[in-house]
Amino acid sequence: MSELAKALTDLEENKVYQLVDEKIKNGVSPLDIIAECNEGMVGVGNLFSSGEYFLSQLIFSAEIFKNIMQQLEPLMPKSDAGDSASKVIIGTVKGDIHDIGKNIVANLLRGSGFDVIDLGVDVSAEKFVETVRETGARVLGLSALLNFTYPEMKNVVDALTEAGLRDKVTVIIGGAPCNEQVREFTGADYYAEDAVTGVNICKKIYQ
Amino acid sequence: MSKEIRDLYEERLGRYQATIALEKTDRMPVATGSNYFAEVYSGNTNQETIYDSEKWLKAEEIFIRDFPEVDVLRNNRIWAPLYDAVGCKTYKLPGRDLPSKTQFQFVEEEYMKADEYDILINDPVEFMMDRFLPRVLGDMAEPGSTRCRMAFLKGGMAQMMMAQVMRNRSIYLQEKLGMPQPMTGAFVAPFDVLADAMRGLRGILLDIYRQPDKVLEACDVIVHEIAHFALSTADPLKRYPIFVPTHKACFLSPKQFETFYWPSFKKTLEILINAGYTVRAYLEGDWGHHWHHFLELPKGKLILDIDNQGDIFKAYETLGKHQCLAGGIPDSMFILGTPQEMKERVKLLCETVGKEGGFIINGGCNIPYDTKPENYRAMIDAIIEYGTYDSSYKCKPKVAEPGSVEVEALNKQRMVTPWEKKLEELGNIMGEEDLIRRPWEMLESMGYNWMWQWVM
Numbered sequence: 001m002s003e004l005a006k007a008l009t010d011l012e013e014n015k016v017y018q019l020v021d022e023k024i025k026n027g028v029s030p031l032d033i034i035a036e037c038n039e040g041m042v043g044v045g046n047l048f049s050s051g052e053y054f055l056s057q058l059i060f061s062a063e064i065f066k067n068i069m070q071q072l073e074p075l076m077p078k079s080d081a082g083d084s085a086s087k088v089i090i091g092t093v094k095g096d097i098h099d100i101g102k103n104i105v106a107n108l109l110r111g112s113g114f115d116v117i118d119l120g121v122d123v124s125a126e127k128f129v130e131t132v133r134e135t136g137a138r139v140l141g142l143s144a145l146l147n148f149t150y151p152e153m154k155n156v157v158d159a160l161t162e163a164g165l166r167d168k169v170t171v172i173i174g175g176a177p178c179n180e181q182v183r184e185f186t187g188a189d190y191y192a193e194d195a196v197t198g199v200n201i202c203k204k205i206y207q
Numbered sequence: 208m209s210k211e212i213r214d215l216y217e218e219r220l221g222r223y224q225a226t227i228a229l230e231k232t233d234r235m236p237v238a239t240g241s242n243y244f245a246e247v248y249s250g251n252t253n254q255e256t257i258y259d260s261e262k263w264l265k266a267e268e269i270f271i272r273d274f275p276e277v278d279v280l281r282n283n284r285i286w287a288p289l290y291d292a293v294g295c296k297t298y299k300l301p302g303r304d305l306p307s308k309t310q311f312q313f314v315e316e317e318y319m320k321a322d323e324y325d326i327l328i329n330d331p332v333e334f335m336m337d338r339f340l341p342r343v344l345g346d347m348a349e350p351g352s353t354r355c356r357m358a359f360l361k362g363g364m365a366q367m368m369m370a371q372v373m374r375n376r377s378i379y380l381q382e383k384l385g386m387p388q389p390m391t392g393a394f395v396a397p398f399d400v401l402a403d404a405m406r407g408l409r410g411i412l413l414d415i416y417r418q419p420d421k422v423l424e425a426c427d428v429i430v431h432e433i434a435h436f437a438l439s440t441a442d443p444l445k446r447y448p449i450f451v452p453t454h455k456a457c458f459l460s461p462k463q464f465e466t467f468y469w470p471s472f473k474k475t476l477e478i479l480i481n482a483g484y485t486v487r488a489y490l491e492g493d494w495g496h497h498w499h500h501f502l503e504l505p506k507g508k509l510i511l512d513i514d515n516q517g518d519i520f521k522a523y524e525t526l527g528k529h530q531c532l533a534g535g536i537p538d539s540m541f542i543l544g545t546p547q548e549m550k551e552r553v554k555l556l557c558e559t560v561g562k563e564g565g566f567i568i569n570g571g572c573n574i575p576y577d578t579k580p581e582n583y584r585a586m587i588d589a590i591i592e593y594g595t596y597d598s599s600y601k602c603k604p605k606v607a608e609p610g611s612v613e614v615e616a617l618n619k620q621r622m623v624t625p626w627e628k629k630l631e632e633l634g635n636i637m638g639e640e641d642l643i644r645r646p647w648e649m650l651e652s653m654g655y656n657w658m659w660q661w662v663m
Binding site for chain 1: 299305306308309310312314315408409412413415416417457458459460461463476492496514515516537538539542543575576577
């Protein structure tokens with residue numbers, strides 16, 4: 001693991017920024033810097049999976065990563081780097097306005113190099129379907145905190161079927177009220193118990 | 208109150224209190240704190256329940272008629288007209304910002320800036336009046352404006368109306384239907400005061416890395432503010448626990464929890480226990496790495512609601528026989544399950560964690576709005592069938608010394624204009640000073656505590 005990757009995994013915020021600054025000054029390409037950061041984020045995910053890190057550390061790492069990306073964005077070549085990336089659509093389903101869980105997953109996905117299309121909260125089934133059709137993303141993540149959303153998650157899956165897109169996209173559900181029983185009810189493909197599990201499912205799909 | 212109703216009330220309250228105290232009961236109580244299902248079952252929209260106190264009570268009456276085995280019903284902190292009077296931004300309410308049949312939802316924003324800790328620590332009054340309230344209460348956005356001054360006036364009046372609604376309801380349920388409350392009064396842990404309505408989750412997580420000492424200092428200040436607030440909203444007769452939902456502990460590592468969350472939370476709980484109260488805490492999310500700390504508090508003083516992400520069996524292994532636990536049924540089982548599944552689950556819980564009392568079967572801190580009535584009925588029937596310990600036994604309510612108790616660890620109630628200052632302004636008091644001082648201080652306290660409810 002490179003020094004930058006390790007500093008990110010260890011959540012040494014100031015050191016990370018300092019190393020990134022140096023690399024920019026030395027003319028290292030933004031894409032190479034991002035690759036190192038992705039490695040660091042994978043390290044954070046591994047520590048989470050092994051029980052050493054908790055949600056606070058996931059969120060903090062994503063916060064650091066976001067700041068780096070903001071710094072690098074203007075330096076990025078205007079290429080089609082985004083187009084070739086693996087796309088994941090994510091959103092909190094209609095009726096629910098909570099976004100903490102969704103944001104954790106979205107940021108972790110970005111940290112792992114995915115192109116995340118974040119539709120926000122209170123997202124209608126039509127919006128999900130439309131976005132799947134337009135972007136051709138192969139993964140759709142449905143988030144919820146409140147348990148009245150079960151029928152709405154099912155609604156999204158049914159709407160995908162109706163639009164003839166169901167076999168083109170893998171649907172993952174996640175959030176506090178979800179479990180296997182809920183997955184079965186909604187007709188989703190996967191239930192992700194935590195953010196890192198969700199990211200790993202996405203990786204598997206795009207392998 | 209007829210003797211029959213009084214007996215029923217005492218039987219239910221006695222059963223609930225004895226369970227909290229880990230004492231013998233005739234059976235496991237049916238004692239959810241947040242029974243969201245109750246009014247929905249009776250046909251209310253969520254909007255009606257929080258806006259129309261008559262309809263709220265009517266709905267509860269129907270529910271109690273159909274489910275007489277229920278021992279306590281129920282907590283609802285929100286009477287919406289108060290929230291409207293001041294333009295509270297922290298909640299989206301059914302019928303106002305959300306469809307009428309949806310549940311209310313908390314909206315988290317950064318209402319305190321990262322560089323404002325010193326103001327909060329050194330002068331909580333200035334912080335609340337000049338920074339926090341104008342941001343969180345839309346009608347007070349422009350301090351000093353006519354609309355803002357009017358909002359304070361309306362807010363105070365609405366508070367009194369709300370207190371009246373809650374009091375009347377509690378008395379009606381008690382005297383007409385023999386129904387006690389699961390809790391009265393509420394607060395949030397000092398860390399959550401910062402992490403919910405002030406800094407938000409993102410803000411607080413940055414703060415614990417970037418300015419940890421400030422977070423700790425602020426928590427120490429908030430202990431006293433929030434403990435006074437809790438006591439000001441609690442049941443004066445001390446029959447019912449004080450309620451505390453916990454929100455951000457589940458995001459923290461054990462070390463972060465021990466450093467930032469627990470010390471000030473523990474201190475607050477100790478103050479309330481020493482003041483003669485029990486506390487019902489919702490351990491939201493997975494507290495598996497944290498809950499052993501409740502062993503540090505006196506036995507039988509807390510009900511701990513274990514959420515769906517927590518493992519009820521592990522919780523019992525650690526905490527059972529030291530604090531009363533509630534939970535064990537996944538929310539999804541109420542909504543998507545069958546009566547047979549419910550019966551089997553309740554049987555399992557009764558034969559294991561519920562075997563020796565000190566346990567309440569519940570969903571994850573609530574009974575969901577969309578519960579199928581047949582599943583709720585199945586839960587109750589199974590509790591009666593498998594959770595009866597000794598049907599000949601009768602529980603009696605505990606008798607507490609009413610009135611406030613001086614607690615050494617609790618700082619004196621802070622006031623905007625303390626009596627000493629007022630006295631100085633008044634100069635010579637012609638008659639009895641105490642007759643003037645007591646109501647002065649009472650109103651100062653009420654006004655002061657009013658400010659702190661907006662952190663909830």
